[in-house]
Every structure is written in C-alpha cells, then in structure tokens.
Amino acid sequence: MNQLKRALNCFLSDQRGVAMVMVVISMIALLGITALVTDIGLLAANKQSLVNAVDAAVLAGAHELPEKPLLARDTAVSYALQNGCNPDEPEIDPVTNSKITVTATRQVDYIFAKVLGFTSGTVSANASARVAALTSHRGAAPLAIPDQEFDFNTRYLLKQGSNNDGSPLGPGTYGALSLGGTGARNYEDNLKYGYQETLRVGDIVNTETGNMSNPTKRAIDYRIDRCNHVPECTATSFDPGCPKILIIPVYEPNLLEDGQIKQIKILGFAAFLVERVEGQGNDNYIEGCFIKMVAEGDSDYFQVDYGLRGVKLIE
Ligand SMILES: [Zn+2]
Known part of the structure; x- marks a missing residue:
C-alpha cells in the first residue's frame, strides 16, 4: 500500500514539473508571437505613413510641372514633411518635364523583438506622378x-x-x-x-x-x-x-x-x-x-x- 502511495506521489510531482516546463515554453512562445505581432505592426504602420507621405509629395509636386521644376521639387519635399516624413527621409529623383519621383526610407526600432535579438528594421516607399494633357x-x-x-x-x-x-x-x-x-x-x-x-x-x-x-x-x-x-x-x-x-x-x-x-x-x-x-x-x-x-x-x-x-x- 505504501509503495503504491509513493509511486502515486512521484507520478504527480513529475506531472507538476512537466506542467511548469509547458507553462514556461508557452510564455516564451507567447512573448515571441507578441513581439512579432507588435513589431510587424510597427513596421506596417511606418510603411503606410511613408506611402501616404510620398504619394502626397509627388501629387503636389507634379502640379508645378513642366513650367517650374525647382518649385515642383520644393513642393514635394514640403508635402512629404507635412504628411509624415522626417526631414532626412525624402529623396527626390531628378525632376523631368512630366514626372517626379520621391523615395523615403526609415529605420524603425523594434520594441519587443529586441528580446529575440532583433534591434531594428527598415521600411521604404516610392511614388511617381506624371503630368500630361487633360483628356x-x-x-x-x-x-x-x-x-x-x-x-x-x-x-x-x-x-x-x-x-x-x-x-x-x-x-x-x-x-x-x-x-x-x-x-x-x-x-x-x-x-x-x-x-x-x-x-x-x-x-x-x-x-x-x-x-x-x-x-x-x-x-x-x-x-x-x-x-x-x-x-x-x-x-x-x-x-x-x-x-x-x-x-x-x-x-x-x-x-x-x-x-x-x-x-x-x-x-x-x-x-x-x-x-x-x-x-x-x-x-x-x-x-x-x-x-x-x-x-x-x-x-x-x-x-x-x-x-x-x-x-x-x-x-
Ligand atoms: Zn478666385
């Protein structure tokens, strides 16, 4: 009878240990998923912000073409900054008579993924607008x-x-x-x-x-x-x-x-x-x-x- 009790206690304590290990593994997995979801979301939000900024920038800049390419450039930069770009982010390709292209790149620092050894990611967006005869x-x-x-x-x-x-x-x-x-x-x-x-x-x-x-x-x-x-x-x-x-x-x-x-x-x-x-x-x-x-x-x-x-x- 005593042997049976000891065997039962031993079995139960093994089960508790296994459960503890399972909890720890689950927590790590959960943390990893949280890190991915949060930081992927962070990247996506920054990417969308850049997309909006470069779209607004080229559309506004193209309004000045073909007559005023320098103003087109300045207008594009100004709209990029007003629509979410930081001053060092927008880059304007050489402006032609009919087309303006803006690219913006941003480094995004991760919040949770640092736990997993990832410190930052890079997002970028590019847009071109063309001006032509109204039809x-x-x-x-x-x-x-x-x-x-x-x-x-x-x-x-x-x-x-x-x-x-x-x-x-x-x-x-x-x-x-x-x-x-x-x-x-x-x-x-x-x-x-x-x-x-x-x-x-x-x-x-x-x-x-x-x-x-x-x-x-x-x-x-x-x-x-x-x-x-x-x-x-x-x-x-x-x-x-x-x-x-x-x-x-x-x-x-x-x-x-x-x-x-x-x-x-x-x-x-x-x-x-x-x-x-x-x-x-x-x-x-x-x-x-x-x-x-x-x-x-x-x-x-x-x-x-x-x-x-x-x-x-x-x-
Ligand atoms: Zn008027």
Missing part, C-alpha cells in the same frame, strides 16, 4: 474655342456678341455648346455651374444657336461674385478651384456645314480666367485670360497639351 473633364463651360497655340495671360474671345460677324462657328452661332440639352436655361446652368457630365477628347458635341446675352451675363456675374479669394484671382495668381476659371473644350475647326458649324469634335481642354462680361446688352461677349493649371480628369501624354493638365500616380 476628360466634368464641369466644362458650354463654350468652345478653336485649336491654336495659346499664350499665357493673354485675352481670348470665349463667346461672341451679336455684332460680331466673325464667329468661327459661323452665322447664327456665338460660340456656345449645347451640352446635355438645348435652350437658354440649360446653357445658363451649364455656364454657371459647369456641365455636370464628363466630356472627353474625341467627343462630338452640338453647337447652340442664339446669342443668349442675358443668360451669359447672369452666369458670368454669378461666377465672378463667388470668387471670395483675397486678393481676388487674376491670371498670374489664382486659386485653382476659383469659379472665375472656365474650362473650355478646344475644337478642330473643320466641320463646317452650309457655312455653319453644327457640331464640334473635342481635341482637348483649355482654362481661362474670366474677369467680366464685356460689351452692352445683346452685344455682350466673354473674354478670358489663358492660364495653365491642373484639373480633375484623365490625362494622356500623347495628346496635345493646351496648358490644362491632369496629374496621376504612375507607380
């Missing part, structure tokens, strides 16, 4: 301007008055487009707010006949009243979201039928800053200063660049 746009004005070389900060006639016989669209047309419908009311809404559907290079759209001087004046005055920027926007200093900016389809001037252009084919888009409706009564006409800027829409490097461009991430 589609939602919000265009219902006007059209013939294909030509545009000079920056120069005034262009965007809509004719009734006394203007030289309309490039032919007699009875004043430079207006019929977008998503016809008539003065539709034209006025499109001129005030921008046409709410997307126009694309290659689209064929109808011209609108009639002078529509009152709708023109109301719509342009509406836009001018809504420039609350200080100082007021001009062709040399403007907010890209300003309502005084008209984005206008550029057309191929060769679809003449019976001396009148009834449809135009869109070749691209150009931007103009309008300051007022000129002329009196039925003779009113719209003039705007040609500007270069970036707007929302698709873009294509192989299309004609009319100074209005789109920016997109390419890597």
Whole structure:
C-alpha cells in the first residue's frame, strides 16, 4: 500500500514539473508571437505613413510641372514633411518635364523583438506622378474655342456678341455648346455651374444657336461674385478651384456645314480666367485670360497639351 502511495506521489510531482516546463515554453512562445505581432505592426504602420507621405509629395509636386521644376521639387519635399516624413527621409529623383519621383526610407526600432535579438528594421516607399494633357473633364463651360497655340495671360474671345460677324462657328452661332440639352436655361446652368457630365477628347458635341446675352451675363456675374479669394484671382495668381476659371473644350475647326458649324469634335481642354462680361446688352461677349493649371480628369501624354493638365500616380 505504501509503495503504491509513493509511486502515486512521484507520478504527480513529475506531472507538476512537466506542467511548469509547458507553462514556461508557452510564455516564451507567447512573448515571441507578441513581439512579432507588435513589431510587424510597427513596421506596417511606418510603411503606410511613408506611402501616404510620398504619394502626397509627388501629387503636389507634379502640379508645378513642366513650367517650374525647382518649385515642383520644393513642393514635394514640403508635402512629404507635412504628411509624415522626417526631414532626412525624402529623396527626390531628378525632376523631368512630366514626372517626379520621391523615395523615403526609415529605420524603425523594434520594441519587443529586441528580446529575440532583433534591434531594428527598415521600411521604404516610392511614388511617381506624371503630368500630361487633360483628356476628360466634368464641369466644362458650354463654350468652345478653336485649336491654336495659346499664350499665357493673354485675352481670348470665349463667346461672341451679336455684332460680331466673325464667329468661327459661323452665322447664327456665338460660340456656345449645347451640352446635355438645348435652350437658354440649360446653357445658363451649364455656364454657371459647369456641365455636370464628363466630356472627353474625341467627343462630338452640338453647337447652340442664339446669342443668349442675358443668360451669359447672369452666369458670368454669378461666377465672378463667388470668387471670395483675397486678393481676388487674376491670371498670374489664382486659386485653382476659383469659379472665375472656365474650362473650355478646344475644337478642330473643320466641320463646317452650309457655312455653319453644327457640331464640334473635342481635341482637348483649355482654362481661362474670366474677369467680366464685356460689351452692352445683346452685344455682350466673354473674354478670358489663358492660364495653365491642373484639373480633375484623365490625362494622356500623347495628346496635345493646351496648358490644362491632369496629374496621376504612375507607380
Ligand atoms: Zn478666385
């Protein structure tokens, strides 16, 4: 009987020892998993922070291309720092006319993995953005301007008055487009707010006949009243979201039928800053200063660049 008791005690104490060893092994394993999960999470969070920073940097920098490559570079660095990069992290590749690339690298010190002998890891992120001719746009004005070389900060006639016989669209047309419908009311809404559907290079759209001087004046005055920027926007200093900016389809001037252009084919888009409706009564006409800027829409490097461009991430 005593022998049986001793054997039982011995068995139980062995079991306790085994259990203790199992607990220690489990704790080490748990610590290891905690270290991995925490420090992998730390690496992932830092990586995401760099991705956000370089994406913001190239998108902002590309807005200054191709005219201002040095400003593009400075803008990219500034956006990288504002969006989570430390000053020594962003590196800018040589900026080309159409592309800017930023890489950021960061060493991340581990918290738990040090127990396992790992002290730090490295994460990096890289982004490139490209600027190219805008090939589609939602919000265009219902006007059209013939294909030509545009000079920056120069005034262009965007809509004719009734006394203007030289309309490039032919007699009875004043430079207006019929977008998503016809008539003065539709034209006025499109001129005030921008046409709410997307126009694309290659689209064929109808011209609108009639002078529509009152709708023109109301719509342009509406836009001018809504420039609350200080100082007021001009062709040399403007907010890209300003309502005084008209984005206008550029057309191929060769679809003449019976001396009148009834449809135009869109070749691209150009931007103009309008300051007022000129002329009196039925003779009113719209003039705007040609500007270069970036707007929302698709873009294509192989299309004609009319100074209005789109920016997109390419890597
Ligand atoms: Zn403005």
